Amino acid sequence: MRHSNALGIVSRLVSGIALLLVAGALPWLSQRDPAASVLRARYAELEPTPEALAAIRAELGLDDGPVITSIRWWSGVLRGDLGTSWVSGGEIGPGAWGALGVSVTLTAFAGAVALAIAAAIVTPAVLRVLRDRPQRGSGPVGVALTALPEFLLASALLVVVAVQLQWLPPYGWTGLHTAILPALSLGIPAGGLLGRLLADAVAGVTEERWVNVWLLAGARHGVILVGVLRRAAAAVVDQLGLVLIGLLGGAVAVEQVFAIPGLGRYLLGAANAQDLPALQAGVLLMALAAVLVGVATGLARRALRGGPLPPGALPPPPERRGDDHAARWTVGIALSLLLLILALGLPRDPYTLAHERLAPPSGELPFGADASGRDLLARVAHGTLGTLLPSAAIVLLAVVVALLLAVLGEIARGPAEIANATPPILAGVIIAALLGPSVGGAALAVLWVTWPPLTAHAAALIDEASAVPHIRWLPLAGVSRFEIWVRHVLPATIPPLLRHGMLRLPGVALALAALGFLGLGAQPPLPEWGLLLAEGIDYVERAPWTTVAPAVALILTSVLAVAVAGLRGNRPRGASRTPRGCR
Numbered sequence: 038m039r040h041s042n043a044l045g046i047v048s049r050l051v052s053g054i055a056l057l058l059v060a061g062a063l064p065w066l067s068q069r070d071p072a073a074s075v076l077r078a079r080y081a082e083l084e085p086t087p088e089a090l091a092a093i094r095a096e097l098g099l100d101d102g103p104v105i106t107s108i109r110w111w112s113g114v115l116r117g118d119l120g121t122s123w124v125s126g127g128e129i130g131p132g133a134w135g136a137l138g139v140s141v142t143l144t145a146f147a148g149a150v151a152l153a154i155a156a157a158i159v160t161p162a163v164l165r166v167l168r169d170r171p172q173r174g175s176g177p178v179g180v181a182l183t184a185l186p187e188f189l190l191a192s193a194l195l196v197v198v199a200v201q202l203q204w205l206p207p208y209g210w211t212g213l214h215t216a217i218l219p220a221l222s223l224g225i226p227a228g229g230l231l232g233r234l235l236a237d238a239v240a241g242v243t244e245e246r247w248v249n250v251w252l253l254a255g256a257r258h259g260v261i262l263v264g265v266l267r268r269a270a271a272a273v274v275d276q277l278g279l280v281l282i283g284l285l286g287g288a289v290a291v292e293q294v295f296a297i298p299g300l301g302r303y304l305l306g307a308a309n310a311q312d313l314p315a316l317q318a319g320v321l322l323m324a325l326a327a328v329l330v331g332v333a334t335g336l337a338r339r340a341l342r343g344g345p346l347p348p349g350a351l352p353p354p355p356e357r358r359g360d361d362h363a364a365r366w367t368v369g370i371a372l373s374l375l376l377l378i379l380a381l382g383l384p385r386d387p388y389t390l391a392h393e394r395l396a397p398p399s400g401e402l403p404f405g406a407d408a409s410g411r412d413l414l415a416r417v418a419h420g421t422l423g424t425l426l427p428s429a430a431i432v433l434l435a436v437v438v439a440l441l442l443a444v445l446g447e448i449a450r451g452p453a454e455i456a457n458a459t460p461p462i463l464a465g466v467i468i469a470a471l472l473g474p475s476v477g478g479a480a481l482a483v484l485w486v487t488w489p490p491l492t493a494h495a496a497a498l499i500d501e502a503s504a505v506p507h508i509r510w511l512p513l514a515g516v517s518r519f520e521i522w523v524r525h526v527l528p529a530t531i532p533p534l535l536r537h538g539m540l541r542l543p544g545v546a547l548a549l550a551a552l553g554f555l556g557l558g559a560q561p562p563l564p565e566w567g568l569l570l571a572e573g574i575d576y577v578e579r580a581p582w583t584t585v586a587p588a589v590a591l592i593l594t595s596v597l598a599v600a601v602a603g604l605r606g607n608r609p610r611g612a613s614r615t616p617r618g619c620r
Contacts, residue, residue, distance in 0.1 A: 059107075062104070062106050062110075072090040072091075072094045072097065073090060075093050075124070076089060076090065097123065117130070118130070119133055119314075119317075119318040119321070120315075120317065120318060121314060122312055122314060122315050123312050123313065123314055123315075124310050124312045124315075129314055129315050129318045130318070132303070132315070133300075133303065133318040133319055133322055135298075136298060136300040136302070136319070137300045137322045137326070139210060139298055139299040140288060140292070140299035140300040140301060141285070141326070143216060143219055143220065143223070143292070143297065143299055144281065144284045146216050146219075147219070147220045147222075147227065147284050147288075148224065148227075148281060148284065149220070149224070150220050150221060150223070150227075151224040151225075151227040151228035151280065151284075152228065152231070153224075153228065154182065154225060154228025154229060154231075154232055155228045155231035155235055156232075157228075157232070158228070158229070158232025158233065158235075159232055159235045159236045159239060161236075162235075162236045162239040163239070163262060163266070166239065166258065166261065166262045167258045167259070167262055168258075182225055182226060182228065182229025182230075182232070185225060185226045185229070185592075186226070186550070186551065186591060187222055187223055187226055187288075187291055188290035188291065188551050188567075188570075189570070189588055189591055190221075190222045190225060190226065191218070191219070191222035191291045192574055192577075192584060193588075194218045194221060194222055195207055195218065195294055195295065196577045196578070196584070198218060199218060200577070201578075205217055205218055208295050208296035209295075209296060210297045210298055210299075215295075215297075219288075219291050219292070219294075219295045219297055222291045222294075222295075223284050223288055223291055227283070227284060230276075230280065231273070231277060231280060234273045234276050235269055235270070235273050238268075238270075238273050239265055239266070239269045241269075241272075242268045242269050242272075243265060247264075248264075248265065251264070267341055270341050271338055271341035274334050274337050274341060275334055275338060277334060278334030281334075282326075282327045282330050282331075282460065283460055285300070285323065285326055285327075285330075288300075289302065289462045289463070289466065289555060290551055290554055290555055293305060293555060294574075300319055300322060300323060301462070303315070303319050304320070304466045305466055305557075308469050308470035308557075309469075309556075311470060316466070316467065316470050320467065367596060367597075368597060368600045368601055371593045371594075371597040372597060375421065375590070375593050375597070378414070378417060378418050378590060379418050379422075381414060381418065382412075382414040382415050382416075382418020383415075383418050383419065383422075385412050385414060385415030385418070386412065387411060387412065387415040387416040387418075387564045388411065388562060388564075389411065390409055390410045390411060391411075392406040392410045392411070393406060393410060394406065394408055394409065395408055395576060395579060395580040396410070398582055402414065404417060404582060404586040405582035405583070405586070407569075407572060407583055408572065408573075408576055408580075413569075413582065413583065413586040414586070416564035416569055416586075417564070417586050417587055417589075417590050419564045420564040420565050420568075420569055420590070421566075421590060423559065423564055423566075424546050424553075424565055424566050425542070427476060427480050427549060428542050428543075428545040428546040428549060431480050431483055431484050431487060431545050431549075432487065432538040432541060432542050432545060433538070435484055435487040435488040435491050435538060435541075436491060436495075436531075436534055436535060436538045438484075438488045438491075439488050439491035439492040439494070439495040439534065440495050440534070442488070442492045442495075443495035443496040443498075443499055453489040453492055453493070456485050456486055456488065456489045459485065459486055460486070461482055461485075461486045461548040461551070461552070462548075462551060462552065462555065462557075464481075464482035464485045464486060465478070465483075465552040465557040465558070466557065467482075468481055468482045468557075474556055474557045474558065475558070475560065476558055476559050476563070476565075478557070478558070479549055479552040479553065479557055479558030479559070480549070482552065482557075483545055483548045483549055483552070486548070487541060487545060490541075491534065491538060491541075494533075494534060494537050495530060495534050498529070498530040498534060499530055501529075502525065502526045502529040502530055503526060543594045543595065543597050543598030543601070544598045546566075546594055547591065547595055547598065549567065550565070550566040550567035550570075550591055551567055553565045553566065553567025553568040553571070554568070554571045555567075556568075556571065566591055567587075569587035570584055570591070573586075573587065
């Protein structure tokens with residue numbers, strides 16, 4: 038046990054040092070030539086000759102190597118200097134801190150919305166505790182709210198509330214009225230997730246033995262309710278921290294839709310302009326905020342539980358209640374509609390400009406045509422393959438990575454914790470700045486946040502398989518360790534790990550779509566869902582079908598993801614929940 042804890046500490050320490058070095062060396066690590074971007078931004082009249090580019094590289098210090106570059110940057114950070122923008126030549130600090138302040142304010146508003154939604158979802162469970170009635174879990178409302186991708190909800194609110202009804206401004210950050218729609222876009226899905234988690238936790242806590250003991254002792258229902266809520270809150274407070282980190286780091290799309298000058302939009306602009314010092318500063322501030330949230334949630338969990346708990350002090354969660362008849366019907370309907378879109382759209386050509394621009398839906402064009410006159414049904418159907426096939430490849434690769442790292446045990450704990458706390462959009466922004474926007478870069482970003490929960494599950498499965506009595510006796514019978522692994526441990530580990538990975542497939546697809554929507558993934562003319570939505574958003578007032586078509590596919594996929602995860606028995610043992618963005 039002590040050896041395992043020591044390895045975990047070493048892993049965290051090494052991972053932290055590596056993260057600091059990588060953050061400082063981002064300009065040197067870029068595979069795109071930053072000198073060309075700086076030359077265009079500062080000296081547009083100059084030709085990009087080799088001599089001019091070499092002078093820019095010398096000015097930026099890109100010839101000093103990664104270690105020197107990182108040390109130089111961190112020495113400035115420790116003095117309070119976040120560096121100078123490559124594009125504008127001005128100080129980065131004021132703009133980065135201002136953007137962080139905007140994002141923190143937006144996160145606070147969104148958090149308030151999320152808590153209100155969660156309270157509404159958990160209220161029926163609270164009433165059942167007060168009335169001493171059986172619990173039923175979170176119900177369909179939480180599932181429906183959780184199934185809404187933030188960037189899609191933001192687009193819908195922009196079109197309906199701001200453009201068509203003109204109740205609120207469509208963009209900007211000038212007062213409380215401009216924060217309402219962005220806060221709703223971020224807070225409603227987050228509240229649905231928190232409400233589901235808390236309602237399910239309340240339902241589980243009411244099954245624990247101490248609740249019956251208190252009832253038999255004659256405790257008032259109000260006293261029992263306080264105890265149940267405290268116990269349930271302790272179980273989900275870590276998830277609240279992950280949600281807050283996701284709101285702060287995953288608000289890039291919402292800030293982009295509503296033109297909010299927050300940290301997410303700041304990072305996206307820095308990545309697109311290849312202003313890597315600004316990107317470094319934004320990532321640093323985001324990491325500091327994540328650390329503060331993690332410390333706060335840790336202290337809150339400790340306070341709710343009354344201090345540190347010895348192993349085994351808390352009972353395991355009970356089996357989930359009720360049947361999953363509705364969830365199975367939801368899975369069947371969503372899957373059938375996706376297959377219908379594939380069957381009707383795959384035979385069509387997604388690239389030919391054969392129709393009138395923005396042609397409305399008709400018998401010939403069930404989903405209408407886009408701004409270039411291409412068949413939207415064909416593009417959505419081919420986008421299904423263009424989104425789901427890379428998602429399947431990401432999941433399979435994550436399974437392989439999980440198996441390899443699970444064998445290493447505690448050594449992988451540090452990288453896993455860092456990756457698990459990274460929103461996929463933030464990873465996408467960093468990779469796009471280093472490698473350029475592409476399907477491969479987006480896939481790499483989503484893979485970065487997909488492998489940690491699979492690794493935790495793989496480690497648990499390997500421990501269980503290795504502890505089976507007959508496997509423990511095999512070495513005494515002369516069976517080699519390699520044969521034990523190949524013939525006994527891996528066959529018991531791979532099938533449940535693959536099932537777990539497939540459960541994450543729709544969530545991975547949604548994360549890829551979000552990166553495509555931001556221009557960090559697939560590039561035109563590829564028919565990818567997020568890219569289709571981004572292309573149609575400019576014409577939504579004249580031709581709303583340009584966004585409805587990809588939105589239908591995204592909603593079906595999101596509903597399918599939540600419904601599949603809600604099926605009883607589909608919760609893999611040893612698997613941890615992940616923050617929104619890669620459900």
